[in-house]
Amino acid sequence: MKKRKVGIVSVGLTKFMRRAKETPKELAYYAAKTALDEAGITRKDVDAAIIGSAPDAFDGVHQKHEYLTDGAGGVNLPTMRGYVGGGTGVFSPIQGWYSIASGMHDVVLVTTEEKMSSVLPSAQAAFNTIFDNMIERPLGPNLVWIFALEMRRYMETYGIPKEHIAAVSVKNKGNALDHPSAMLGQKLTIEDVLNSEVLAEPVHLLDISPVADGAVSFVMMSEEKIKEFGISLDDVAWVEGVGWNVDTTMWTNRDLCYPKYVEKAAKQAYTMAGQKDHSPEALRKWLSFAEPYDPFNYKELHHLEGLQLFEKGKAPLAAYEGVTARDGDFPVTPSGGLLGVGNPIAAAAGMKVAEVYLQLTGKAEKRQIPKDVTRGLAQAWGDLMQVGTVIILKGGRVN
């Protein structure tokens, strides 16, 4: 089947914050309305709406998609929620892509939203319910624990010093100082990260992203509609590749050092984009930068390796040496990421896709990477640490 060319033409972001006064619907509306206004279109021009939101237990509304429909501009449209946990924010624009590439729709409004402050006593109490009822939940697992297990194994296997992992928190929280949506932009030292409160060894407070409220929307269009609306190619980022992959739910049995599912998702996206050489050197040359998922600092590194952008066990030193700084050889998470901007689950990954768009269209303001950028990748990860979702965008005038 011949696939149509699809572009993101605008984004809309709310501020990310600990506890927004707005309802989830109102957060969705701010983002969706901003994206429509930025694109210079109205809801009447929209053919379909897509809603991305993670567990219902955060906002506290079961079947959150039906609740969010009006705020996301989806009333009386073919509106559908895709849901792959933390991977949702990248999967939602992938849904937008196939709705348009297939020829079904021309103009799609994609909204990712999360209001995590509603849930009590904590988001981790909600996360407890994603584990197996019989053999895991009686022990009271939460995500901090299971990431502590994964992080320790990753460090041991490759002999990674904690300083190298801490460098990711310093970089991302520092980058977030330049992001208008950010809630935790901070100028930190590696010592600050190492000396922060211990949550579950080896995970400390500053290794982790904050729970948050927020929403991010996109307007996506077919090439034909972009021409019809007279939208400048300077404002467009084309979807060049997409990929997603789900591993077994038995998280205990997976390779704790290497996210195979991210590799599979990434290779699907690279192949679709026509990039045959999947070696780190070739990929870092082909891509200008990346926005991998960073709910924990070591996950950015883990994911860079799964994405084939660095050899196994080699990403931490690159981060420590500044290779992945915004002005480094291969910028990673110039936005400030989940660690710095905040982690309203689905919206956080939406923010990463938005960052790729903003960098490629030269609209990243103080965050703009100080070199020509032609192509960027966003990746998210979720469900029970088992899904990888990848999207690759290129600039509107890039062949």
Next chain:
Amino acid sequence: MLPKRRTMTDAPTHEVRGGFPVHFHYTVGIVGEIFFNGLKERKLLAVTCKECSKTYFPPRMYCEDCFAELTNEEFKTLEQEGTVESFTKTYKDHRGNSLSEPYYLALIKIKGSDTVFFHKLINVDEPNIGMIVKPVWSETTKASLFDIIGFEPA
């Protein structure tokens, strides 16, 4: 068609008890604050979309049709009168327990509004669709949905 599974029976089984141990504190929202504060003053506040003239009660931040933002519009006080659009008499609660006193729930269109409000119908024996009703206010109001005890025949 059916697999030959002898394990598929209704027999008693070993169980592990669990639950979803979460509860919530919901923000009422930007426009919700206006609506609930209106109830505290025994007022029914609504907002009209300038673009399509649709009036929302309870009010909203945005028009779901034309997507205009309504936050900056003037919130108007509706008359305390509504029409019953539909009703039901409920005999059981959501746990399946029988109610000692069955009661009426209704969909009520407040005069001047284009949307329909869900609340209790009280002090009525035989309601009918089209019946004109008015809110019965609680003695002390505290910006809650139950500042209105229910609606009764006007």
